[in-house]
Amino acid sequence: xxxxxxxxxxxxxxxxxxxxxxxxxxxxxxxxxxxxxxxxxxxxxxxxxxxxxxxxxxxxxxxxxxxxxxxxxxxxxxxxxxxxxxxxxxxxxxxxxxxxxxxxxxxxxxx
Amino acid sequence: xxxxxxxxxxxxxxxxxxxxxxxxxxxxxxxxxxxxxxxxxxxxxxxxxxxxxxxxxxxxxxxxxxxxxxxxxxxxxxxxxxxxxxxxxxxxxxxxxxxxxxxxxxxxxxxxxx
Numbered sequence: 583x584x585x586x587x588x589x590x591x592x593x594x595x596x597x598x599x600x601x602x603x604x605x606x607x608x609x610x611x612x613x614x615x616x617x618x619x620x621x622x623x624x625x626x627x628x629x630x631x632x633x634x635x636x637x638x639x640x641x642x643x644x645x646x647x648x649x650x651x652x653x654x655x656x657x658x659x660x661x662x663x664x665x666x667x668x669x670x671x672x673x674x675x676x677x678x679x680x681x682x683x684x685x686x687x688x689x690x691x692x693x
Numbered sequence: 694x695x696x697x698x699x700x701x702x703x704x705x706x707x708x709x710x711x712x713x714x715x716x717x718x719x720x721x722x723x724x725x726x727x728x729x730x731x732x733x734x735x736x737x738x739x740x741x742x743x744x745x746x747x748x749x750x751x752x753x754x755x756x757x758x759x760x761x762x763x764x765x766x767x768x769x770x771x772x773x774x775x776x777x778x779x780x781x782x783x784x785x786x787x788x789x790x791x792x793x794x795x796x797x798x799x800x801x802x803x804x805x806x807x
Contacts, residue, residue: 624801626798679741681726681738
């Protein structure tokens, strides 16, 4: 299994749709997880942190299944401004610590 | 809101030239990182830096790469002899206390090696 693997995408959805992204990770020792958002040629920006079974912030819900080593991100009532690439990120605490990024799932929300 | 700043935003260099990318992390942060993203690929870890020394580095971070914190504010990435495959966006990042805190990314320096 790859360190972090995401749905390949792209996802093309109409405004108002609900969309879900999946991510699997290989390091069973990881305790926390992140979803970042990246706009074209911009820096990654933290969207949500997931420390226990899940986290909800407005239209965004992240869920964690430790047994399956699986994380998901649900976006409800999609807006045009949600169009971006969503990155699943897992910290690895060996030595100094580093973030391992998935390849990203591109979302395009259409009017 | 405090932010990580990077210069230059874009640099074009000839193969074999040395390049220095500069970063000013957020002032009270103690952990510093460089990541890179080749066009169309995922963000990759290069190196982490804490207490004036490298705490971890990836296989990508070979002898051509070095990092330095020459004063209390700057954090630099040097590539000694650039190759075509070094063309990428380089992101600097910082954090107050490592991975337990949010890691803040700079806007990136786009390096093109010709």
